[in-house]
Amino acid sequence: MKVIGFSFGYHDSSVAFIEDGKIKAVVPEERVTRQKHDPNLPINAFRDGMKYLNWTIHDVDKIVLHEDSYNKFSRVLTSSLSGFPSTRLEFVESMKSWLSEKLWAPFNVSNEINFPLEKIEYLGHHFSHSVQGFMGSGFEESAILVIDAVGDWACSGVYRGRWENGHPHVECLEEIAFPNSLGLVYSAITGFLGFSPNDNECSVMALSAFGEPNYYKEISKIIKIKEDGLYEIDTSYFHFINFYSGAVTKKFENIFGKARPFNQKINLSSFEDIKPDSEIKRYIDLACSLQLRIEEAIISLAKYTKEKTGLDNLCLTGGVSLNCVANKKLLEEGLFKNIHIPIEPGDCGTSFGCALYALGQDMELKPEELKYEAYLGLKYDTEKTIEVTEFLKSPQFNDYIMKTAKQHKYELSVEKIENLDELASTIAENLLNDQVIGLYQGNSELGPRALGNRSIIARADKKDVAHKLSFSIKKRASYRPYALSMTEEAGEKILKTNSSIKNYKWMQYSCDLKEEFYEALKYGCHIDKSTRPQVVNQHQNKLYYQILDNMRKEGHEAIINTSFNPSGYPMVEHPSHALAMFVRTDMDILILEDTIIRKEAL
Amino acid sequence: MKYLERVFIFFTVKFLWKFKGIFHEALRRFQAVEADGVWHLYRSLDQVDNKKTRFKLFLHLLEEESHADAFVDMYEELSGEKFTKLLFERKPIGGKDDPLWKSIAFVHIGEEHATERFKYISKFHNNQYFKENIDTIVEDEMGHVDLTETLLLEVGASKEDIRKEYRSISINRWKDSFLRLLSSLYEKIANTLLSILYFAFAPFVFLQSRKKLKNYFVSLDANKIKRFER
Known part of the structure; x- marks a missing residue:
């Protein structure tokens, strides 16, 4: 049985090719088009993958999409209306792209590759993330924690995955709704620090090692950790809804000062102890405080997940789980006996997760046999x-x-x-x-x-x-x-x-x-x-x-x-x-x- | 036609580009067009059997890639902002069974137009740093025009085929420009209609929307597989 998974629409689109429970290939569109984080319908990746595997469209039993476009549209619409009267631009721009293209994603896929619409299935964005974590983990049963920026409505979620007679079942226990997003906070501050959001978060993580958590108190007011272990974001510091006004609000700038110009030199080195000047010190201390607080929020969420599920295995996924420093702290915490982070926990990897999960509903699979290695891309003649x-x-x-x-x-x-x-x-x-x-x-x-x-x-x-x-x-x-x-x-x-x-x-x-x-x-x-x-x-x-x-x-x-x-x-x-x-x-x-x-x- | 284009470039450089936002957006677009050209050249490499011809294409793409990067530098230098790429939808030229020379003819026409345009942009622009960079690119592009012309013959296209193809590409390019113009007009109309819709609709629902965004947990169950029924 051949199943193809698609993820696309926001960033890092990809196509996954699955045959009888084996991942045959996963092709990110960016690798084929040479455009980093390419969000477009991954049609070039699809064609290259089909050619490489020698598949024709008639061989394919079903196609699975990583997102429920109607659900996502309802969030985009609600959010752009909620900011009235200052979100006209957000409303106009988002409606243009949604009404002309994004809303019809399944139809576009069907037309573009000539595949019957009734054989196309789709999952919610965070559900795709959760199954992306679970499928391939090799666990019979596991807690799943998704921490992301935002998908349809959810920003983070706790799920439980288990196998029953060779079929995977993932159930949602809790999903934290937009705009309470750890990923969005990290990205907004990435922008404030002069880097590209959704790309250079790793630079913020790198900078954090040079700083001191002098803004910890202030950041803790923005990312609050509640008594039950869940977090809450004070969104008055960010423009999550009227994003054309910039990443952060005046209130944020009143505390942390002006944003760093992207071309302001940071003369630090990962292997030499260089004292930063006072202006740069402000930024790296902010990076350090943010990183520290994010780690605390992640560990707190993991504790909550452990309490909620009582399981020893954890699948951690979503874009925030690319934060390897936070992952280190989580590992050291020893809350779970085993932790699995998929090879690509961001949106790009949801294509193989949703395709494997959908396949698992139709045929019996063995969790152990779904484990994969990292080299899932294409091979070329040199x-x-x-x-x-x-x-x-x-x-x-x-x-x-x-x-x-x-x-x-x-x-x-x-x-x-x-x-x-x-x-x-x-x-x-x-x-x-x-x-x-x-x-x-x-x-x-x-x-x-x-x-x-x-x-x-x-x-x-x-x-x-x-x-x-x-x-x-x-x-x-x-x-x-x-x-x-x-x-x-x-x-x-x-x-x-x-x-x-x-x-x-x-x-x-x-x-x-x-x-x-x-x-x-x-x-x-x-x-x-x-x-x-x-x-x-x-x-x-x-x-x-x-x-x-x-x-x-x-x-x-x-x-x-x-x-x-x-x-x-x-x-x-x-x-x-x-x-x-x-x-x-x-x-x-x-x-x-x-x-x-x-x-x-x- | 060429005279009209020159007037258009003069007007754009002397007047429209006084608005920094428009000028900077143009630089992003130039970068995207160069990068798109590079992508087409990469894709055509494996279709070329003659290794010397392949080498020429490879050298060509190296220079084009440098041009794309040069526009990134120019953007950052002139705008003082970090460059973010315009992400084009990459579409192969022609059908999958089209001969390679058709792609090269397409690239050739593109190079010819770019050379002409950049020459005039440099002539009309006042910024010395920008002019110098554009002049270097023009120098390379002139070489590329000759190169693609030679390559066309090397990959087996006849002069008659080339002449016909040039004409059809030129017509298509004008068609594309016209469609772009129409689409920008459509965009303006869409902006106006959606703005009207926003002010007519949002006052009645924004409080409800705000209330919905106050929900801490997601109430909608999106956690199942769904399927389309015709």
Whole structure:
């Protein structure tokens, strides 16, 4: 039985292809269109996925949408009317997009791909999140906590999932309604701090480590934690309804001052202790206070969930569960024996959750067999891209390098190494020689974290390597830390944690490093000596494990792993995207499957 | 036609772009158009069998990608605001069975128009920083016009086919411009009607809406699978 799941309409749209309980592929539209957080109907992802799997539309038994557009429309309409008379613009703009397109989403899908409307099913937005958490967790029974910005009406929710005779059942216990949203508060303050909401929340999380919670009292008045463990937002500080007036209200500015201009320099570094100036200090203290309060609210919600369900397993999902620092605190709290966070807990991942759940109503499934690995994307042939490199020494190309890419002249050399052990040891050797390497192999990983198939890797003990990575390759702010990848064996040795090392396979939790290993891995850590580890075993990713193991044998317990994407773009998908980034930046080596492409200075 | 276009550009640069919001929005649009072009070029790479031709397309897309990024820098420099991308719906050119040369012809015409427009924009604009950036782009685009012309022949299009295709693309572009104009007119009408609707309707329901937003828990049960019935 073949089922396709669609998620789209707000941000990070995607398509999931499911066959008999196996996830065959999940394709985010952004990877195909090269538009980060692409919200459009994922028609390009759909076509590429169908072609890759060799499916035709006649093979497909049903299509499941992640959202109930009528329900969402009722929230949008209610909210834009409630602000009368100051929400005319919000009303006009939202009605234009809803009445002309969004409201008819199921019809649009049906027309666009020529699929009968009666075979299209749909779930509520937060229900999709809850099943996205549960399906694939491997749990027979579990509490589910969804913490998000907003979907249809809900912003957070507590659910219970269980299996009965091979069919999944998820029931809602409580849903907190709009505008009480932790995600919206975090995004609004992200905007106030000069970053892009719905994109740069990770920058706020990174900044929080430099600050002191000097605004904790004020933030606690905004995010109130009630006696029963639930939270309440004082919305008078935000423009959640009349959002064209800016993210925060005057009342917010009266307490926290003016918003940070986006181009105001933040001269902090994740590996050097630099004193921030007083203006920046105000912002990082706000970030720190916000982060602290969000962590408290999440833990409080988790306690509430535990009391309400009495279960030992938790599935945590929704966009807020991308906050790896809060997840760390939750793990340390030890409220639940097991916690599962799906590979992509944001909207992008709801496509496979809702499709699996809908499939589970029609056929018997086994929870254990639904567990998945991270590499759910598509795989591409690299041959045609590699052929292009033959010509990357022509005068036109050299002109381009000097004039447009503003780099030193170089020539490319290409070497094919088919033996995996040899390839891994060559890569490790080059890492030891301070080379920054783009690693492109196999199917792309789902979610915002690179896990060894679309990664840029480097040694973690050299300042100049980290600098090169930040300034000439990734072009990202130096206060944002990199993550570390390590083998399971190394993880056991260097991570300061009481929980199972297997929790760290998808970079969903930050974790402190044991003191004695910090100096040697400092450039993959944050200023507070924590890192966002990826712990790898042989079965998950053979080549990557071998590389890490070779590095370990040379005394490097872990290496830097950052996503393979130029600033402002999604992760590379096709090998030609990888080659383009390689030639446009100072990256030293590109691995395209079993081919090593090196730059040699002229 | 060209004269009319020049007048239009003069009017836009000298008068409309005095409104910073309009100028900045134009920069966002230029970025989006360049990025869209890059996407089409990426998609066409795997369709090209000749590796040298593939290389030329690749080099072309590298430069176009630099142009898209240059518009991001220009936007941030000139507006003092963080750039946010206009997210276009990506649509492949023509049908899936159309030969590759049709896509290249499409890109060629686009390059030709862009070169012309950017030349005049640079001529009429006063900001030195902006002019310098645009001039660099024009220089590249002129190269791209020649390149796409050569590529067309390399991928096997005949001169007659090319001539016909150019004409049909040009007509389509004018059609598109006309439709864009109509749609902006439609938008203005929609804005007015919806504003009237808002002021006629909202006074009677806003209190009820506010009351609904005061509910702490969601009362509607959206937690089941629903299906459409025809």
